[in-house]
Amino acid sequence: MRLFSDLSRYDWTALALTFVGSGASGVLTLVLTPQSSVNVWAIALVVIIPFATAGSVAVSLLAGNWKRSAEERETRRHLARFLIEDYLEIVVKDLSERPESTGATVYFPGEDGRLHPIYRHNKKGKLDENLAFAPLEGCTGHAWSREIQTWADLEHATERDLEMKWKLTPEMAKLTEHLTSVVSTPIFSLDHTRKLAVLTVDSEAPNSASNILSGETLGRAPQHARLLSSVLEVSSLV
Secondary structure, eight states, X not given: OHHHHTOOHHHHXXXXXXXXXXXXXXXXXXXXXXXXXSOHHHHHHHHHHHHHHHHHHHHHHHHHHHHHHHHHHHHHHHHHHHHHHHHHHHHHHHHOSOGGGEEEEEEEEOTTSSEEEEEEESOTTOTXXXXXXXXXXXXHHHHHHHOSOEEEEGGGOOHHIIIIISOOOHHHHHHTTTOOEXXXXXXXXXXXXXXXXXXXXXXXXXXXXXXXXXXXXXXXXXXXXXXXXXXXXXXXXX
């Protein structure tokens, strides 16, 4: 049941203590009351009903807690979307000198093994808005698989580079042909034990104008990735 699968260890402890306490009370009643003077039905009323009633109340309380927790998680997710997408605008303005021509996306692994765009800034209506990447496909796939920041100067990339180095299919190359530079940075958990997502920043403007491939910019991107990690973990999104 979903109700019990989402219980915390504190909820389980409370539930267990409720049942144990009620059960113990009933058992003591049986032990301390002479059998000869107690009707069997009276024993049932003393032992079973309080036990069942306490259990029912405990489950009802936990169900209410679960419902509230689910609502709170959904609220956190909703607020986190606005926070993350607003922050991606800050990322673009910080990393690019041509923010109007630069977009940012946070990709998460899906059940199909591909990295899917979940949070975006300045990507609406772009051909690659919903493009997903397999491991080692494009900068995003390379950053995820190799667990290091990866960048590409697509302005000077050949078709062979796109196919052999970046593993892009002709269809993917077509959908991304408007991009001239890309930087992908893996996002790790705060304790650095898990890969969570990939932050990708890409620009349609030449790198000479956007400057997103400069050493200084590449050095700042991981700082933004760490802040995004904090938001994701605090919001219980990962």
